[in-house]
Amino acid sequence: MKNPTARDPGSPLVVCEQCPPRRIHFLLAPKWSSMVIYVLSFGPLRTGQLQRSMPGISKKMLTQTLRELEIDRLIARKVHEVVPPKVEYSLTESGQRFVEPLMALYDWAEANADLLDDIQSHRAEAASRDLQVG
Template identity: 50%
Template sequence: MQRQQPTTLFDSHPYLRQTLDLVADKWVVAALYILSHGTKRYGELQREIGDISQRMLTRTLRDLERNGLVDRKVYPVVPPMVEYSLTPLGQTLNQVLKCLCDWSTANFAAVEAARSRYDKIG
C-alpha cells in the first residue's frame, strides 16, 4: 500500500502561490493603491510612489497590465500621452488590499509595541 503524501497549503489552494507572487511586491501594492484613486499618467504615478526608478515602475506597470489588473491607454498625440487605470479585475483585488491597509491602520501600533518588547528581550 502506497503512503499518501501530506497535503500542503499550496496543494490545497493551487493558485495561492501565484497570487502571492503577483501581489507580494511593494511597488505593485503602491501602484494599485494610487490607481484606486483614479486614472493616472506615468509621471503622476512616479511622483506619488516616490522612491521608484523609471525602470522598476515600467516593469511593474507592464506586469500589472499583463495580469489584467491595469489598463494602459495610449493617446495619439505628440508627445505621447499614456494613462493607467484599474481594470474591473484590478478593482476587485484593490478591495482586498484595502482590507490590508485598514488592518495596518488599526493594528500597527500593536505591531510596533510587540517589536519593542521583543527587541528589549533579545
Template identity: 45%
Template sequence: METDVFLADCPARTTLDLVAGTWPVVVVFALREGPLRYGELLDRIGGISKKVLTQTLRRLEGSGLVRRRAIRSAPPGAEYSLTDLGESLLEPVTVLARWAEQHAEQVAAVRDGVP
C-alpha cells in the same frame, strides 16, 4: 476548479505572488480613484523608482489587472487604469492598506525590540 495554496503547483500561488508585494498593492491602491498617467503615478507613489514602477505596471497589465492606454500628446504618454478584474482587488487591498496604516507603529516597535 479547486485550489489549495499549500500545493506547490496551485495557480492561486501565482496570483498571491502577483499581488502580495508592496508595489503591486500600492499601485492598485493609487489607481482606485481613476486613471493616472505614468508621471502622475510616479509622483503619487513616494520611494518607487521608474524601473520598479515600469516593471510593476507591466506585470499588472500582463495579468489583466491594469489597462494601459497610449495618449497621443507631445511628448507621447500613457494612462493607466484598473480593469474590472483590478477593481475587484480594491476591497481586499483597501482593507490591507488600512490595517497597515493602523498598525505600522506597533509592528515597527515590536520589530525594533520596544516593549
C-alpha cells in the same frame, strides 16, 4: 477529486501550490504591485503622476511593475494620440476586484501601526546585531 484549498488541503499542514491563498502571494510578492493598484484605485494616472505618488520607486521599477500588472490584466495602458504622446494607466475590472481586499489589508495596517512599528524596530535591531557580529 476536488481541488485542494488552504482550509481543506487534503493533508494536515500542507498549503498546496495551487490553492488561492498561496497563489495570491504571486501578485503581492513584487514590492510595488499592491501600491500601484492602490494608487490607481483613485483614478487613471500618467507615469510621472504615479511615480510622484509613491516616493522611493525608481522609474525603472515603476515601468517593470506597470508591465507586469498589464500582463496580469489588472491595469490598462491607454496611449492618447497627442504631441507629445500621453500614456495613462487605469485599473481594469479585474484590478478593481483586487482593490477591496487590498483596502482591507491597508485598513488593518492603519489600525495596527504600532505593531508594524514594533516589527520594524525588531528587524532593525536584528540587522544591527548582525552587522556587529559580522
